[in-house]
Amino acid sequence: MPDVYIYDAVRTPRGKGRADGALHEITALSLAAQVLRAIRDRNGLDTALVDDVIMGCVMPVGEQGSDIARIAALVAGYDERVPGVQVNRFCASGLEACNMAAAKVAMGEARLAIGGGVESMSRVALAADGGAMMVDPAFAFDHYYAPQGIGADMVATIHGFGREDVDAYAVESQRRAASAWRDGRFARSVVPVLDQAGLVLLDHDEHMRPQTDMQSLAGLKPAFAKMGEQGYDAVAQARYPDMGPINHVHHGGNSSGIVDGASAVLIGSKAAGDAAGLKPRARILGTASIGSDPTIMLTGPEFVTRKLLDRLGMARDDIDLFELNEAFAAVVLRYIQALAIDPAKINVNGGAIAMGHPLGATGGMMLGTMVDELERSGKETALINLCVGAGMGTAMVIRRV
């Protein structure tokens, strides 16, 4: 099977996922179409060479429903023979889309394929897609469902991270993101979002709060304590009888932000890249997903990392940069702890705590960030990884070309 390369990656800036967010007046379809246009235009891409457009979207209902990937490709003006498919692996959907694109290239189904995703959280609310997970007793009762905020606080409780630990992590995320923006480290990937008239509407990540410090975070109340009192703490304790009382440490300031955005990553074989006159930026060494306990829900990253590195015959120290989605601070702290990762090597440019987590788009954004950062720093390898609802983890390892 052929080697699989990343030729380019783009993302929108992330707008606050609220009615007063800058991107609220832009449809999810437009966000998706804008990144597809950008990756075409800056690569002079003949879209007839693209054999699939795969987009993550976690709330595929309302305006994000009915296979937004295909519709966005058409709206972006792609050749009408380019198909599209929307995928959902919860928070890792954007990376899963890239993993699938890579698999299609490796299999020979696709010469070039685009992975990425879109989520307008200001326009299609969290949980808008419903689902069995929360309310069907066949899962919720028999398998001890608790919402992921409870899982995040369970991770902190079980693995010993107190409020100061998670807040300190959040402050560092903000500091790194602000510094990365000042340094222009996102400049290559970020394409401004245009309004209906073609004017630049947003050109920076709007959710950031670089002034965040321990004192400002200390004033925030735990976000999931009330949910715990509704009965979910007791569910967690029934599942983990030795855990003791849950220490509710997460809040809006040390959890991923709710934002709007889209991403697109151009993936293909060497031959297809040559034919299109593209220069590869990174090679995809491997991809993996895994499941783990759904109640604590957020510990998949450690397990998927071990699974993938084992398969690739690599060790932790063969990875120069780790990029783990900052769904919640404790998720990253646990990952660092479990694999004894040098904190200087992980999330070097900040993450979703500072910049936000546009669910279906995030994985593609993180992958682009790592391609840029490997080139900037001259480092060789990166592992991109997200914790995923219902206990999963999804990852990719890349090497700079």
Add this chain to the structure above:
Amino acid sequence: MDNFTVDVGADGIATVTFDMPGRSMNMISHAVQRDLGALADTIRRDRRIIGAILCSGKPSGFCAGADLKELQADIGRWGAAATQDELREALFEASDFSGRIRDLETAGKPLVAVIGGVALGGGLELAMGCHYRIAIDEDGLRLGLPEATLGLMPGAGGTQRLLRLAGMSAALPYLLDGKAMRVDEALALGVIDESMERGRAFDRARQWIAEGGRNAAPWDEKGYRLPGGGPHTGAGYALFGPAIAARRGSERQNDADANILKAVYEGSQVPMDAGLRIESRYFFNTLRAPAAAGRVAAFLSRNAKAPAA
């Protein structure tokens, strides 16, 4: 029909008296289930009958629920079923009482239950299959679906009718905990429509039928909506998820919790007949669980030692 007498008045209103021979208390036995089928048939076919009042001939009350001695034998038989044919046959038996109540409910003529004294478990399920329910407000009135207190679950429409009368969130404590219903609670839930002294109850029942009554349950009428909505609504997510969590995390769990919750969740999303079939399957699973036979046996032995209530 050994267990019921049918007396059709000149006004066309049949008084159906539930009175098991040789017992101080009415129960739901196999013979009673057979009689209920015949009774539904009579009500449907007898042209003189315009409506019926179902009441008890026992001073002890309406009906105390399942005949647990018979049920104990049933459980042994059903538990042994293994092949598809055996399972189908056993499930058919386990669904019988539910089906006979449904026959009454859909016999096409207004039915009123006049219930006094004990109306528990299968007794209350039978009453809920009638289109109007009048409670006789006297000391000793006991209403409820206490199956869960034995680690069992209602299996003759109790989960589906209480759900459709009261909505998911209001129904759950009575189903999961077997919580007794006070008269005011039963009125609020819709389990009873009116409560009054014995002397007026029958006149009121006749009047309700004579004035046209209702010959179908609300859930069989076009446009019926589940009170409070189903689980897949904003309110449903907000209510039903935490309700499941409260049970999962509670120390007061019982073996039937999951089956009751599943019957309610799944039953809330389908029409009544499908809901009843789903309930029957979970009822069947509950009785086939290893603990069920022991719980029934323990209850019977406890009651044998206790003085008669």
